[in-house]
């Protein structure tokens with residue numbers, strides 16, 4: 001059983017245009033235990049709708065350090081009735097590096113990491129439950 005804790009959104013001017021960009025911070029729990037954290041950034045009014053997400057999974061216990069988790073920057077786009085999740089590097093991500101969320105594994109390591117499957121679970125969950133993100137794409 002997954003639950004998402006929703007923080008208030010933050011808005012700011014987009015770094016490429018005059019439109020308003022929104023940043024979301026979410027905490028994900030599985031059966032009441034911390035499972036992951038994700039950030040999402042999107043700009044209203046862009047011709048191509050892309051949400052730049054940064055998903056962190058692994059150990060989110062209170063005493064855990066960032067090295068005990070992995071971060072997966074992804075681009076989310078709509079592909080017909082489906083969602084497309086493209087894994088990108090932190091330098092390609094709008095977010096850059098976020099130390100708190102943990103290191104981003106290199107491509108090969110990411111594919112071998114069991115945490116990548118957890119990141120996909122979070123990605124699917126956000127596209128079912130995160131109304132602000134869904135509203136952006138609607």
Ligand SMILES: [Zn+2]
Nearest residue numbers: 014016017043
């Ligand atoms: Zn822009």
